[in-house]
Amino acid sequence: MQERIVDPEIDGIWTEDDSLTAFWYFNELFNGYYIYHYTLRNEQQELTYTKYFMQFYLNDEDDIDAMIMHPRSTQYILNSQPIPNIFLDYQTCGLDTDEITFKPKGESKEWFNVSRLTRSSHAKYFQSLLDDKNKVKINENSDSEYDFCYCLKAITLDHIYIPCDNGGYYKIPKSLNDVLEDVQFGDNVGLVKFEKSTFVAFDNKSLYYDVTTKEKMKANGIEVVKTIT
Numbered sequence: 001m002q003e004r005i006v007d008p009e010i011d012g013i014w015t016e017d018d019s020l021t022a023f024w025y026f027n028e029l030f031n032g033y034y035i036y037h038y039t040l041r042n043e044q045q046e047l048t049y050t051k052y053f054m055q056f057y058l059n060d061e062d063d064i065d066a067m068i069m070h071p072r073s074t075q076y077i078l079n080s081q082p083i084p085n086i087f088l089d090y091q092t093c094g095l096d097t098d099e100i101t102f103k104p105k106g107e108s109k110e111w112f113n114v115s116r117l118t119r120s121s122h123a124k125y126f127q128s129l130l131d132d133k134n135k136v137k138i139n140e141n142s143d144s145e146y147d148f149c150y151c152l153k154a155i156t157l158d159h160i161y162i163p164c165d166n167g168g169y170y171k172i173p174k175s176l177n178d179v180l181e182d183v184q185f186g187d188n189v190g191l192v193k194f195e196k197s198t199f200v201a202f203d204n205k206s207l208y209y210d211v212t213t214k215e216k217m218k219a220n221g222i223e224v225v226k227t228i229t
Helices: 071-078 123-131 178-182 214-219
Strands: 012-015 022-028 033-041 046-058 064-069 088-095 099-104 116-119 136-139 146-150 159-163 169-173 189-194 197-202 207-210 223-225
Touching: 012 123, 022 123, 033 123, 046 071, 071 189, 159 189, 214 223
Parallel strands: 046 136
Antiparallel strands: 012 022, 012 116, 022 033, 033 046, 046 064, 064 088, 088 099, 099 116, 146 189, 159 169, 169 223, 189 197, 197 207
16 A cells, blocks of 8 residues: 555545535645544534544555544554554545545445545635634544654664654664664654654554653663764
């Protein structure tokens, strides 16, 4: 799938029905999209939302499919555990300039019950809601919220360096896993903040190392250094 990823350039605001007080916001990433489903509630004073991850790729018939990940998949990814099927959805997509259609591949998931999206004719209005600091924004899966900072700094013969928040660099030995020898600039490498933990992430390789404490870093031979050598 990683080798067949495509970017349909669909960032922006979409709706299932422009007359509803709900909309979808697509935010483009290096390897896919965050998609936010927003709903106005409490006399339009609150914006509740769910944040999914979506990736488009060519299937064996050269049609475009999409993989959608539920936010609750995060805990499994970071712990290097298989994601339960209930948190993954696969769809065959029809893509046009102003329309996206979805058709489930296999068992459909109730949490992504979408068949058609169109570019919203009220995009400016919906964007004003997102920009309104007086609107209370509530994440309906706040316990699965994470932040991914893409911040690969250097690759040497034996190590990979990722900047620390407080200065210096995480020095990660390539000997941790053979696939780290293949890491290169342009890969999805950086830091993931999840709950109260921090992970160095090699997303393309599905490798995540907990660097929250000195003890956890030491267990993997990872250290914080001031300079790159």
